[in-house]
Amino acid sequence: MADEVKLFGMWASPYSRRVELALKLKGIPYEYIEEDLSNKSSLLLKYNPVHQKIPVLVHNGKPIAESLVILEYIDETWRNNPVLPQDPYDRAMARFWAKFIDEKLLTTARKVSFATGKEQDQAIEQITEQLKLLENELKGKEYFSGQSIGYLDIVANVLVFWFRNLQEALGVDMFTEEKFPIIFEWIGKLVKIDTVNECRIPKEKHLDYIRTRLEALKFSSK
């Protein structure tokens, strides 16, 4: 019986893109359904009633939500090209840093986006510290996952396109090669990988999207 894999995603979401990256790295054929987040489909609401968010992976009719949960499911179900380390300690470390990226780094990135003046400066300081901590994890390694790209690289992929686009749209200086040479060296390796490029968020469209959203928020908060 052929597997039926569907991914409900959104083109600008780094969470959605990371699932696509995992599926492509494993060579899993899937149907992609683009969601309009301002007008969510009834299918999305049916498959993720709890959070009503993308990404949602639907495998043979069964839905899985939350990008990190989806990544683990993909790795366990399609065992070729494993992305998570086998060793329990290494696995725990990979999960720890993935959580750090999602719960700390990306939360601070949001603060940088919405804050202004002194508050924004503080948020930028905070994100610099967090990025430095993350950069330490790359020291002495080709990729976060070691010799080849794996789970943590897939999660950290948010830095490659999404994060750099955000910085450009905001006109702030928080993520540069001078400040983070090791991360940028890693980015240089990643963008040479075809599969990674296939999942890139289209830059101009993204810059436009971020700017429009920020303007809209400024108006609504007045």
Place this chain on the structure above:
Amino acid sequence: MEDEVVLLDLWASPFAIRVKIALEEKGIKYECKQEDLFNKSHLLLEMNPIHKKIPVLIHNGKPISESLIIVQYIDQVWNHKSPLLPSDPYQRSQALFWADYIDKKIYGIGRRIWMGKEDQEEAKEELIQTFKTIERELGDKLYFGGESIGYVDVALVPFTSWFYTYETCANCGIEAACPKLIAWAKRCKENESVSKALTDPLEIYGYLLQLKKRLELQ
């Protein structure tokens, strides 16, 4: 070579209790070291420099932080008995999802209740809705893990010691709204691993009142 297992703990922490339950389920001997969050030990700062939080499990000198990550680690390393996560990938994904949901909701919403500020009423509504959602997931099962306690049970049950606090602070009506969840909580306590690890609800209430005062002074 014998395993050396140390847990950096805080008696009241529901997150640390998750780890204790998992260790008990697996029959693992461990040393428990109490931390004072207002005066953190060198060991804690060395073992969890990123977050400086408990619980931290130190296994043969190597630290693991974040309670659910620790529980997953314990389940993988000591896989000889009491599996906490299902072996089926789909069932596993659902367990991971629900534990993540519990992590995203309970502590944060609960905090707004016992801190007793203007958002307390709103938090009370949210808490009941969250418990109702979780109760629907339990359905007619004995445990979230099925016939025996599993990952989601371990993730949630420590918070049952906090129900008394939520009721006393804001009259939440958890028992009336979620009778199945209350029944599940009682059932969990029939497991020695749970009853040994759970804190006394009255002690938690006292602890949170003290904590609130300290936080307000900061």
